[in-house]
Each structure stands twice: as C-alpha cells, then as structure tokens.
Amino acid sequence: MTTEGGVQYSKIAEIKGPLVVVDDVENAAFDELVEIETTEGERRLGKVLEVGNGKAIVQVFEGTTGLSISGTKAKFVGKVMEMAVSKEVLGRVFDGLGRPKDGLPDPIADKFIDINGEPMNPEQREYPKDFIQTGVSVIDGLMTLVRGQKLPIFSGSGMSHNLLAAQIARQASVVGTTDDFAVVFAAIGVQYSEAEYFRRSLEESGALKRSVLFLNTADDPAIERIITPRVALTVAEYLAFELGMHVLVVITDMTNYAEALREISAAREEVPGRKGYPGYLYTDLSTLYERAGKLNGRKGSVTQVPILSMPSDDITHPIPDLTGYITEGQIVVGRDLFRQGVYPPINILMSLSRLMKDGIGEGSTRADHSEVANQVYDAYSRSQEVRALAGIVGKAGLTEIDLKYMDVGDTFEKEFLTQATDENRTIEETLTLLWKIVSKLPKNEITKIKDKYVEQYYKEE
C-alpha cells in the first residue's frame, strides 16, 4: 500500500460521458487511482485511462452526473486501485467497488492487493481435475464443474439464471477433502430485488459465513461495473492462493460488464467493433476469465462460473461468442425448457464442460459416471429427434423403440433435470437418477456402457 499523498489538480478541461479530462497534469500514471472532489465536497473515485501531453483522461467510477468544469478537483492518489483483503472478508457484503454494504466497518486488512491481479504464469498452472459438487444434478452429472475451471452459463433475459446462480453459491462444496471452501459472489448491474435475494438466500441458508458478496445494483453507476468483477477476483485469489481455500466465483451478469465497457469505449471515441463493443473486448474478458485456475505447489484454486444473458438469445452475439473462446465449455439455459416451466432449464445438447472427463470417474465421482452420462446424453438427443418426428407423423406413426426414447426424454426432463431450488442432490443421487433413465431403455440399446456396470446398476422396470 502506498502511503504517499497525491497532488490535486483543479484544471478540468472537459467532462464527457463517464470521463473527465484533467489539464496540466504531471507524473500521472496509467491506471492510477484518482479522487474527484465535486464543488459540494463529495468525493468520487476514478482511474487514469490515458496520460500524455500534460493531460490525463480519468474514468469516474461513480459517474460524472453533477460534476462541472469549474470547481471540480482531481487528486491523483499515486497508487492503483487496491482491495483490502483478509480472512475477515468472509461473511461480508460489499458494494461494486469493494466498500462495506452491510453496515459494518471496513475489514481489518491483512494486505492491500492491486485489483487488476497478476497474470498466472502458464508454466505454473496445474491442470484442473478435481470435482466440485454443485448439488444441481444436470451440472454434476452431465457437465461436471472442476476446481480451477471457468465454466460460463449462457442465459437469456428473464430466465432463471439468477436462481441457479444463487443455488450453486449456496450448495457448492468440494467432496472428499477437508480443505476449506469459499464462494465469492459478484452481482453486476442486477436489480435491487435480485441483489437482496442473493444476500438473503446465502444468509438464510447459513452459507454466508463462507461467502463474500459484491453487489453492484442496476441503479449504481454503470462504470462501477468495470471494477466489480476485479475486486471479487482479487478477494478470490487471496483466499485461494494465500489462504489455501478452494474458491468458487459466481459472476452475474457479464453482459452488464460488457455494456459498461462499451459505454466507456464510446465516450473515448474508439473505433467500435462488432455491435459497438470495443475491439479489445476479447482481451478485456480474458483478463477476467484467465484469473481462474490452480497453481503448482499451491493448495487453493479459483473456479469461475460467469453468467451472461445473451441479447435476443443470440449465442453468436459478441459477448457469448468471445466468452466461449476463452472458457472451458458452457452451460446453456434453454428458452423452450424455461417456457415449459422446467427448472433449471438447461439445454444439455448445447452445453458442455470440456474438463469434465478429467474430473469424474473412479476416485473422484464414480467409475461408471462418464459412460452413463454419455448414454443419457445420447438417449436424450435421440428423444429430441423422435419428438420432432412425432410432430410430423403423430405418435401413432412411431415404432415401439421410438416411444421408449420419447419416454426417456420425458423422464429425463421431469425427474432428472427438474429440481427444486432448495434441493441439494449428492453425486450418488444424481448417478442413481441417470441409471433410472438408462434403465428405461432395453438392454440392447445400451451401447456406451460396459457390461459390468450394466449388470451392477441397470434395473429393469
């Protein structure tokens, strides 16, 4: 932590959108923290985006509403934005800039860490291969989350991704180890009611004491949203790599983050990229997503579940598109299932966890996991084809085996996929349900599972 004071400048050349241009500035540094003082004495925070020719462009996190060229002062603090971290942050609720929002004092800091983090040395990265149990069958069974993985949830506006996010945050745990587990939850640009739901949900389930919440609500200035995921990840990295905890970071909604980035880019008059987002959106997103991982010789891990709502459910939109390039798979929330009232409405045919294969099987979940998951995936895919066919020729035109697959599809959605928001299923329960679905098929249709597992788990009805 820098303890030197900073110089305050009073020559404001221009105020444009979320940016303030300060004149006659010497010795300012890129990313340096700036304290803006209004004529009324109100203080706001910002950071230097550009310096040169005696000018500094400052991005004001709390917005520039109410600022005027005369009377506004900018103090260059001489340090980058830092987050005070210690074990005391667990069980606390902060705003989007990392200030306490629970009426309690600032936590006593153990360290002050630059919120931009330090890039992980690729050489030091350890391959993620340990299972995280979310208690949500469809995730644990078919798109297993692994410690150190980044697995986004692609959703659409109005769908139940926030319920799912809260459920994962409440239920997630590491199985088969006594290592500490923590959840860092960052809400970006969510409605007040949603923020309150997240807070109450963790508090009432008793999960708050192992969680840290960062809540940036929709009425907070959009620019704050640039900071929220960074402070959250800074805390996560500290808990993981300094205190040796396994940390699950849930960030919702990354679309709001990208919107804030677009706003700043437009104010800076940068050449827009696809749909007006800056050309560096991919690079910027990677500076967040790549903060997930495990390091050789360190005990903890940072796992990320960023949630983003796809505008118009368009998976080719720049935000999900670029996210998909960086992350290790995706969980897609389906509009059709949502309309049918299925919760969680996850479309498994569009979803995938690329690291699942390394996190399941003997020693982590169960030896038959991979095979039974593949068989169910295959059967559900076939059931969808049969449903489409039934739409044309009618049920009467289907063969007996087609009808069995149709039944498999229905059972899958009603008994496996559908889960109460407070239902925490163990991996054993999830696997039992998967076998229940497989057992609806005649044995000769089971082609992806070894005979010994079929003998052991198949129960004909």
Add this chain to the structure above:
Amino acid sequence: MASNSALETTIDKILNNTEKDIHSNIQSALSESQQKLEDSIPKLESEYDKIISDGKKEADKIEKQIIGSSDIEARNKQLMLLEEAVDKVFTKALDQIANADRSGDYSNLIKTMLEESTQILGTSEITVFTNAKDKDVVQSTLSQFSGAELSPDTIDCLGGIIVKSKDGAMTFDNTIDARIERLKPLIRKDIASKFGVGN
C-alpha cells in the same frame, strides 16, 4: 316328499359349492393380499429410508442455517466492538496530537513537509496554508524556501500544511489529518493487533 328331499339335496349341494367357492376366494384373497403386503415391504422400506434421509437432510440444512447465522451474528458483534475500541484509540491519539507541544522537533517536521510538498508539486512558487496554532512555526521555516509564502487565511486541521502552486492549479495536502487518513488502514491494523485481532 321325494321331490322335497331332492330339492334339499340340491340346495345343500349349492350351499356346499358356494361355501367352497367362498372359502377358496377368501383363501386366494388372503394369499394375494399377503403377497401384496410382502411385495410392498421393500417399497415401504425404501419409502421409509427416503423419508428418514430427507428428514436428515432437512435437519442438516436447518443446523447449518442456525450455526451459520449465529456465527455471523457473533462475528458482527465482535467487529462492532473492535471498531468501537479502535475509534476510542484514534480519538485519544488525535487529541494528543492536537495538543502536542509545537517546540523542538515540530519545526523539523514542518520543514520535511515543505520539502516533500515542493518536490511533489515540482515548484517552489507556492502558497502555504496552515492552522492558527502552527502559523509561527511555519512562518519561521518558510524563510528557507524562496518563492514560498504563507497565506493569511488559516485552515482547520490538527497540524501540518496545505501547499498550493501560485497559479492555483495544483494542491498538495500535507496536513497531519491527511497523513492519518492515508495511513488509517495500516494504523487500524496495528491497533487491532494490539487487541489480538489479525495476528
């Protein structure tokens, strides 16, 4: 008479047959229900196990909720108490600083502050502001800084100086208040460690 006895025999036969039928029906119903009862035992047992396991899950959940919220409540109370104690230490320390003797090393402190301020602003063409109590000390030290002048206006602070470039474009707050504010997180940590927190 003969026809009567034949009728009676027929009636007896019918009664016997009916009785046999009823007996056999009762017997088969009995064995059927026994079979059903036997068959339902594993189902009942699994239902029973499910109810017990669901109940256990629910109990675990409630236990976690109770322990979690009471832990949080206790921790929050501890935090508030600690903050109260830290505030008391701060108030007392600030009081002592405000009433400290301005002779001796204090003029050296002001000199260091002025040197630091001119260096950071990059100019010695400055106007210096201080509080009424430090005015004399600052005035006497300013003679060593050409181009620096003391403002007739005083400021409200514990001690130290605010330095402004003469064109008014740059200001550097080097008051004791500002220094304490900057160092507050570190001072809080030190005070808290004296109370045994964060060690």
